[in-house]
Amino acid sequence: MLDKSYQGVMARKNAIMKRSVGIDYDNFAFSKISFDYERMMQEASYTLEEVMAIQREFGVGNTPLKELKNITKLVRKLAKPGKGARIFVKDEAQNDSGSFKARRASLSCYHAKRLGFKGVITATSGNYGAAVASQSAKHGLKCIVVQECFDSKGVGQPEIIEKARKCEAFGAEVVQLSVGPELFYTFLLLLEETGYFNASLYTPYAIKGIETLGYELVKQCEAQTGKVPDVVICTNAGGGNVTGTARGIRQATDKKVELVAASVNLKGLHMASDTQFNRKSFTTGHTGFGIPFSTYPDRSDVPRSAARPLRYLDRYVTVNQGEVFFVTEMLATLEGMERGPAGNTSLAAAISIAQELDEDQIIVVQETEYTGAGKHHNAQLAFARENGIKIMFGDPRDEVPGETIILPKTPELIQAQELDLTHIKKSCIKNLCGEVKELTKDDVNFLCEEVNERETFVLNCLKELNKEVI
């Protein structure tokens, strides 16, 4: 009889994971710190051409790239003369499950089917659950989605409840939990009980699936404008969106495309807090995931995450909740596109960053998501107000997450805030080293790749951390 206590199950974590993702991560290890990322991506997955063929067959991808002409016009009224880049958006809401997450789910489900698994399980409160449910339906796989959904009073986040509905619409079983990271314990128990495939967001399959998004947006931009985008903006949470998109862009062009990540600023809110759970209006795409996953990618549910955003990022900015709700309404009323708020995080950043660029330059916002009851800017603002959050017009810089939502008094006040990427890179090096005191040359090379910096940067950082290179 297996020990089903919290401690008992957590102690079997590695064995359960190895069986449920079909990857032996030890094969790619160099040392305690370093591993061969590119070999993991190549051996444990499919080529870009194969991914494209699979996605074409199962209703994923080839979403339109749309120019936001009216928003661009507005931006040019705010910007200095000659400034205001053309803004395009990749309308990922057109995927069957309503978001780009269909790309991530497509390979996981295809691979699970090929390996002979009867079903898949995923732990997510986000669009990924619906994506796995949708792809499972196509492949005839059973599907369980484990969600963190309610606070201790039984009040559910409307956005998450809507996603539960969508998962159930696609025939999935939804296991809903109250707040807490022990969701992972329930997830492991279910993997053990069912023997299903772990459709983790962080395997090479989940990342390779997004490469098509980066590839498509470059090719579409070239076809529609005659050139590649100058800047691509990705909403960032667990890092997969940035990683997969960047890898796809690199396969589409040798030209420099600046890659910017954007997260909603939820500073001060604890993600595992029962009382703060319903005081936030964004359940993903926020700094509560974005920062910890950037500074330590391997905190995910697999031993080595394939989502490693610092390898690719040029800039990382935040926007506030009020700014994202504002541009969500702007997208509806100026462009006739009603989309979900969380997917518009990168659009809010684009409206700000476009003003730094010249009129002949191009910014691509690389996603939208579906909207509906629960996950609509009206639904989210109404829920916030019910929970005592003050909603007002003013300067978004004065917003206090969990207390206020400040809608910009004028569109000029939409201003993406720069995060210190150097600081984030240093934290990442510190976390990857952990307790290890002596590093090899291979480790140093690995860290250079991990944070996309020269050797001197890494060596200086290691010196500050009192680490020795042997």
Place this chain on the structure above:
Amino acid sequence: MKIKKGSWVQIHKTILRPEERSPLVPEDTKKVPLEMWVKGFLEEDAELGEEVTIKTLTKRIERGTLVMVNPHYSHSFGEFVPEIVIVSQMVRSYLRDDDYA
């Protein structure tokens, strides 16, 4: 009210009591249990509030307290938020010269 075997229902159960929770969770979360809700087909006739067995969509057997029969969704677009129409008017006013008068 007796709920018939085979009905589509939702159950609730406690996964971890407060004292069993991970040491990593914040203080407020440590004070409350980790709870679970799941739906399935009722395995025997029962009343609301009774301990029951269900078979879920993946044919798993789960036990817990019967909380709802024919569980429905009640999430909506929420109370009207008047600020949204103000945002709409504001951004349209910037393009007034461009057919948005």
